Amino acid sequence: xxxxxxxxxxxxxxxxxxxxxxxxxxxxxxxxxxxxxxxxxxxxxxxxxxxxxxxxxxxxxxxxxxxxxxxxxxxxxxxxxxxxxxxxxxxxxxxxxxxxxxxxxxxxxxxxxxxxxxxxxxxxxxxxxxxxxxxxxxxxxxxxxxxxxxxxxxxxxxxxxxxxxxxxxxxxxxxxxxxxxxxxxxxxxxxxxxxxxxxxxxxxxxxxxxxxxxxxxxxxxxxxxxxxxxxxxxxxxxxxxxxxxxxxxxxxxxxxxxxxxxxxxxxxxxxxxxxxxxxxxxxxxxxxxxxxxxxxxxxxxxxxxx
Amino acid sequence: xxxxxxxxxxxxxxxxxxxxxxxxxxxxxxxxxxxxxxxxxxxxxxxxxxxxxxxxxxxxxxxxxxxxxxxxxxxxxxxxxxxxxxxxxxxxxxxxxxxxxxxxxxxxxxxxxxxxxxxxxxxxxxxxxxxxxxxxxxxxxxxxxxxxxxxxxxxxxxxxxxxxxxxxxxxxxxxxxxxxxxxxxxxxxxxxxxxxxxxxxxxxxxxxxxxxxxxxxxxxxxxxxxxxxxxxxxxxxxxxxxxxxxxxxxxxxxxxxxxxxxxxxxxxxxxxxxxxxxxxxxxxxxxxxxxxxxxxxxxxxxxxxxxxxxxxxxxxxxxxxxxxxxxxxxxxxxxxxxxxxxxxxxxxxxxxxxxxxxxxxxxxxxxxxxxxxxxxxxxxxxxxxxxxxxxxxxxxxxxxxxxxxxxxxxxxxxxxxxxxxxxxxxxxxxxxxxxxxxxxxxxxxxxxxxxxxxxxxxxxxxxxxxxxxxxxxxxxxxxxxxxxxxxxxxxxxxxxxxxxxxxxx
Numbered sequence: 001x002x003x004x005x006x007x008x009x010x011x012x013x014x015x016x017x018x019x020x021x022x023x024x025x026x027x028x029x030x031x032x033x034x035x036x037x038x039x040x041x042x043x044x045x046x047x048x049x050x051x052x053x054x055x056x057x058x059x060x061x062x063x064x065x066x067x068x069x070x071x072x073x074x075x076x077x078x079x080x081x082x083x084x085x086x087x088x089x090x091x092x093x094x095x096x097x098x099x100x101x102x103x104x105x106x107x108x109x110x111x112x113x114x115x116x117x118x119x120x121x122x123x124x125x126x127x128x129x130x131x132x133x134x135x136x137x138x139x140x141x142x143x144x145x146x147x148x149x150x151x152x153x154x155x156x157x158x159x160x161x162x163x164x165x166x167x168x169x170x171x172x173x174x175x176x177x178x179x180x181x182x183x184x185x186x187x188x189x190x191x192x193x194x195x196x197x198x199x200x201x202x203x204x205x206x207x208x209x210x211x212x213x214x215x216x217x218x219x220x221x222x223x224x225x226x227x228x229x230x231x232x233x234x235x236x237x238x239x240x241x242x243x244x245x246x247x248x249x250x251x252x253x254x255x256x257x258x259x260x261x262x263x264x265x266x267x268x269x270x271x272x273x274x275x276x277x278x279x280x281x282x283x284x285x286x287x288x289x290x291x292x293x294x295x296x297x298x299x300x301x302x303x304x305x306x
Numbered sequence: 307x308x309x310x311x312x313x314x315x316x317x318x319x320x321x322x323x324x325x326x327x328x329x330x331x332x333x334x335x336x337x338x339x340x341x342x343x344x345x346x347x348x349x350x351x352x353x354x355x356x357x358x359x360x361x362x363x364x365x366x367x368x369x370x371x372x373x374x375x376x377x378x379x380x381x382x383x384x385x386x387x388x389x390x391x392x393x394x395x396x397x398x399x400x401x402x403x404x405x406x407x408x409x410x411x412x413x414x415x416x417x418x419x420x421x422x423x424x425x426x427x428x429x430x431x432x433x434x435x436x437x438x439x440x441x442x443x444x445x446x447x448x449x450x451x452x453x454x455x456x457x458x459x460x461x462x463x464x465x466x467x468x469x470x471x472x473x474x475x476x477x478x479x480x481x482x483x484x485x486x487x488x489x490x491x492x493x494x495x496x497x498x499x500x501x502x503x504x505x506x507x508x509x510x511x512x513x514x515x516x517x518x519x520x521x522x523x524x525x526x527x528x529x530x531x532x533x534x535x536x537x538x539x540x541x542x543x544x545x546x547x548x549x550x551x552x553x554x555x556x557x558x559x560x561x562x563x564x565x566x567x568x569x570x571x572x573x574x575x576x577x578x579x580x581x582x583x584x585x586x587x588x589x590x591x592x593x594x595x596x597x598x599x600x601x602x603x604x605x606x607x608x609x610x611x612x613x614x615x616x617x618x619x620x621x622x623x624x625x626x627x628x629x630x631x632x633x634x635x636x637x638x639x640x641x642x643x644x645x646x647x648x649x650x651x652x653x654x655x656x657x658x659x660x661x662x663x664x665x666x667x668x669x670x671x672x673x674x675x676x677x678x679x680x681x682x683x684x685x686x687x688x689x690x691x692x693x694x695x696x697x698x699x700x701x702x703x704x705x706x707x708x709x710x711x712x713x714x715x716x717x718x719x720x721x722x723x724x725x726x727x728x729x730x731x732x733x734x735x736x737x738x739x740x741x742x743x744x745x746x747x748x749x750x751x752x753x754x755x756x757x758x759x760x761x762x763x764x765x766x767x768x769x770x771x772x773x774x775x776x777x778x779x780x781x782x783x784x785x786x787x788x789x790x791x792x793x794x795x796x797x798x799x800x801x802x803x804x805x806x807x808x809x810x811x
Contacts, residue, residue: 027568030568030569031568031569031572032572033572120450120451120452120453121452123450124452124474124792127473192566193566193638196565196566198566199564199566200459200460201459201564201796202454202459203452203454203792203793203795203796204564204793204796268566268568269568269569270567270568270569271566271567271636271638272562272565272566272567272636272638272639272641272642273565273566273638273642274638274641275641275642275646275791275793275794276474276791276793276794277474277791278641
């Protein structure tokens with residue numbers, strides 16, 4: 001029992017560390033470059049940890065607290081997520097809702113901190129982040145509702161407790177849900193086509209521009225928070241896919257890493273990012289997709305012949 | 307009607323005494339009339355001190371008859387009376403009048419945008435500085451200002467961009483430059499050292515070194531009444547077209563990078579390196595510095611170098627064409643580039659846009675066609691590529707097409723090139739015509755580049771004026787982003803890729 005929980009937590013941490021490495025390696029390969037080592041991002045993290053922080057005179061306590069809130073919220077959210085047949089550390093009735101709003105708290109903390117700097121860049125970033133956060137929420141909630149409807153539970157641990165017996169309808173809906181959560185991962189992780197994490201152009205940034213004033217350990221906390229958040233979503237997508245295929249932790253873990261890592265790297269190498277105004281369409285489309293999956297699932301559950 | 311002396315781009319220097327001395331009223335009426343017609347545009351309009359007089363020179367280009375028309379008028383150096391502003395009627399004149407006001411304190415009546423241009427060290431009004439630039443403001447609760455620069459992320463040059471936005475939409479952009487001012491024009495007259503002057507010309511804009519050096523060499527050769535030999539003309543043309551290729555390829559990569567298209571970016575970066583390395587293999591410098599000198603060359607093309615360049619160019623074009631094809635067939639890229647940053651033809655004409663950006667908006671301004679010199683007046687009849695849409699895509703496709711065209715020219719030029727073992731060496735001491743004015747007019751990769759050299763009675767260069775094409779096109783960028791999302795500013799900016807130091811001199 002305890003072993004399962006411990007292993008679950010360690011695997012989630014491993015996923016969080018592995019995904020940026022996979023993305024960076026694969027993207028470099030696709031560009032025909034040698035690329036940085038797999039664990040370069042960890043070395044960068046160590047570098048940030050060793051650096052001091054600089055604070056602008058205009059900022060208040062809010063600005064200093066926000067990175068800790070962000071990292072804390074992301075870490076708590078991560079602890080809700082089971083790795084296939086293992087058990088998460090925290091689990092209670094309705095934790096899928098709690099998961100969504102813990103992450104919303106993280107986002108709210110950063111948005112407020114960005115406003116706190118008084119910089120026009122960061123204000124712009126905060127406005128974009130708030131808008132896209134609000135737009136992606138329906139997709140997320142309807143996606144969770146689909147899971148809850150099929151399994152009859154409102155906790156990740158119970159939804160992903162057992163492998164579902166084979167059922168074509170269920171398989172179809174779960175795979176679609178996995179696809180939906182993968183797309184949401186793109187948004188939440190701030191990757192292409194929604195946002196270009198490599199760009200140096202402040203005017204085009206969303207999440208990145210909110211963190212321009214952070215340095216040292218604060219920056220590190222935001223980075224770590226981002227990795228944990230990405231891992232949480234990647235694992236939900238992998239769980240949804242694994243629950244109808246091979247529901248074992250040794251399958252779900254690499255699936256989470258590769259599904260997100262490879263798809264992000266391929267998209268970032270071969271596509272242009274969206275025009276900013278198109279992001280809205282992109283996210284509303286996600287909500288529409290989520291609603292479609294929900295209703296397909298609902299009709300299939302009624303077991304009418306379609 | 308004002309009188310003009312009419313020459314073309316291959317004529318020798320004009321003696322100052324032969325340039326008509328008009329009254330401002332006549333010049334004003336005539337220019338207002340002519341600049342309303344599409345066939346005319348201003349190559350340069352500047353003032354210089356002549357004793358106790360301030361003499362204005364207007365160098366007007368007639369695109370349809372290949373003529374360069376020069377006239378002048380003078381006012382007392384200490385005259386304070388305002389002149390009616392031409393800018394008020396013809397906005398294309400605005401950088402010239404701003405420059406004259408800034409340098410000499412000449413007041414233009416009803417000048418609509420009377421702001422410092424580049425804040426030179428010898429400006430008339432020392433109170434004006436980068437700290438108190440009079441930015442345009444709009445009042446309104448729903449509006450916000452975003453200031454970008456003058457120091458930017460990355461490695462670009464300094465310049466301040468002030469946006470007035472309504473949410474994500476840009477209502478107005480004002481661009482304040484001058485941070486790169488080095489007093490370049492004044493340096494030309496500091497010492498009568500032709501080599502030093504040639505090197506100065508190359509540094510006017512580092513990415514346009516070959517074009518600036520060519521314009522300088524042409525101006526000096528015209529002052530000496532010298533026609534460069536065939537072989538030299540070929541080599542200069544090849545260097546200029548190589549520079550055009552390199553910069554257009556680099557910009558294709560930069561535009562790919564700004565929309566996050568990694569494959570296009572890395573492919574173009576590699577090709578651009580190949581191109582500038584070709585230049586380096588020829589002359590030892592990747593930006594062709596030291597290659598073009600008046601009257602001769604230190605780096606004559608040998609048979610091996612000719613073959614090397616032709617081989618490399620063929621390979622670059624083959625690979626670049628694949629990139630071009632990928633860009634054109636990628637929906638995510640087209641969604642970013644098309645209908646973004648549109649400058650309509652009428653606007654481009656009004657503000658006097660030049661070069662590649664103007665041609666992308668359907669305005670055919672191309673010195674190689676309208677005022678050919680060098681190889682374009684002899685072997686190659688250049689046909690300009692013109693696009694209609696005036697958006698980022700049009701400017702990008704303009705670049706793609708021009709790269710292919712330039713590669714074709716290089717191949718043609720070098721195919722018939724006979725390596726000349728007795729290529730002339732540069733001559734830095736040849737006497738120049740006294741009291742004369744010469745124009746070096748070259749189509750650089752950004753557009754029309756105009757160097758004007760004026761000599762004194764001793765045959766020394768007494769005044770040197772450079773007009774970089776960017777000076778016209780910065781306004782086009784400001785117009786392009788109106789109504790666009792502010793997040794699309796970077797790709798609009800890259801699609802023009804204007805020069806800061808060329809503007810600031």
